Amino acid sequence: MIRFALLLSLTSVLHAGVSIDIDAFGSSLGGWKVKGRSACDYELSGAGYRTYKPEITPTPDGGIFTSIRIDHRRGWLASDDHAVLEVTIDKNGSVVSAQSNLALQGRTISSDLIRSTGSVGGAVPGVGAAVKVGTDLTADLSAKLLREKIVEPGRVSFPATVRHNYNLLFQAIRTRADLAPERPEDKKEEAPVQGPVQPATGAAKLDVKPVGEAREIKKAAPAAAPADKKTDG
Secondary structure, eight states: OHHHHHHHHHHHHHTOOSEEOHHHHHHHTTOSOBTTTTEEEEEETTEEEEEEOOEEEEOTTSOEEEEEEEEEEOOTTSOOEEEEEEEEEOTTSOEEEEEEEEEETTEEEEOOOEEOOOOOBTTBTTHHHHHHHHHHHHHHHHHHHHHTTOOOHHHHTHHHHHHHHHHHHHHTEEOHHHHSOOOOOOOOOOOOOOSSOOOOTTOOOOOOOOTTOOOOOOOOOOOOOOOOOOOOO
């Protein structure tokens, strides 16, 4: 019964597919400490930002689609700016596409849908493609923001903040291989000892005589007398 339960638990883990480690993502931003532990507050480039927990939904091919809200906190006397980062991840944990939009006091700046080229970076599949998606996404947002003649420091660095969240989100992706528990090494059970215990190899062997047992003592035979010499006569 116990083996069946363990097998069932292992099967459910192996079929968990790709996911986002929400705790790891939040810890990288300082922890889910505000808004009822649903958001993180932090500073980048001298400006304050707030990231909310990702909303995650499955995709038909076994991957996930995640949407993250990011606020630029401008202070008590000004309305906050908002951004949304959307990332699609396939069942193998690779980024398929990403897109973002910024809402700045009634103006909306949307990036193009940046798709992965499927390239491979180094020895880790998908890393090179993910880096390129993040780079292209930031460049597209920054170029469109520049055309709007935005000069406020916190707004100018908003695309870089989106990229920061994108990078940390990618590091928090977990796949089946990450989720599968390590199998403990099987311990070999020692065979039960059958019969009397045998002395260890190399141990000194004691010859113990029973108490009161008589020992036969053999007397040494007397030395033979020398033969008499015969005399002439």
